Amino acid sequence: MAVQVEDAEILRKFQDEKTRNEAFNLLLKKYQQKIYWHIRRMVIDHDDADDITQDTFIKVWKNLPGFRNDAQLYTWMYRIATNESITFLNKKKQKNNIPLDDVAYELADTLADSTYFNGDKAQLKLQQAILTLPEKQRLVFNMKYYDDLKYEEISEVLGTSVGALKASFHLAVKKIEAFLLARD
Numbered sequence: 001m002a003v004q005v006e007d008a009e010i011l012r013k014f015q016d017e018k019t020r021n022e023a024f025n026l027l028l029k030k031y032q033q034k035i036y037w038h039i040r041r042m043v044i045d046h047d048d049a050d051d052i053t054q055d056t057f058i059k060v061w062k063n064l065p066g067f068r069n070d071a072q073l074y075t076w077m078y079r080i081a082t083n084e085s086i087t088f089l090n091k092k093k094q095k096n097n098i099p100l101d102d103v104a105y106e107l108a109d110t111l112a113d114s115t116y117f118n119g120d121k122a123q124l125k126l127q128q129a130i131l132t133l134p135e136k137q138r139l140v141f142n143m144k145y146y147d148d149l150k151y152e153e154i155s156e157v158l159g160t161s162v163g164a165l166k167a168s169f170h171l172a173v174k175k176i177e178a179f180l181l182a183r184d
Helices: 007-015 015-043 047-068 074-095 102-112 121-131 135-145 151-158 162-183
Strands: none
Touching: 007 015, 007 047, 007 074, 015 047, 015 074, 015 121, 047 074, 074 135, 074 151, 121 135, 121 162, 135 151, 135 162, 151 162
16 A cells, blocks of 8 residues: 655655755545545536646646645645635536526436446435535535544644534435435
8 A cells, every 4th residue: 555645754755946846746646536525526527627627727736826824735625625626616507697596406317317326225325315405515515524534633734613514414405314314
């Protein structure tokens, strides 16, 4: 199994012009998949998630020289990925001139038809339930449930209080339960 390189080491290598590319490759190896799946759970479509992941890492590359260690590297990257995803969803909503609720239905259809989705029926139902949540609740639920982030980390990413995040997560769980029970 490959040894995980510490963020501090990646940042140190990034500061040196000679090892900058190596540092970025280490960063990609360590975080690309996590970031991709974080984005994918928000935008559903594989190709869109792929594009947004690329855009995220371009922004990371451009802004890494100014990164201050006042946040953890991955929470900083999650924030960029989250903002890129929200921007994408808002553009999609405006371009198609449809409410975000309808975007959720469109995403659910995309998910059901996706050749990249290999989950069972229960997983599909859960994803459809998640898509009915308001954007913020969906984000909080995904970060807590799938990414296993602590409330403090989610707070850093979203700039929301821990109390508000706990309330959002609780509401999300209740709505998902209601959705799943209504579909049985």
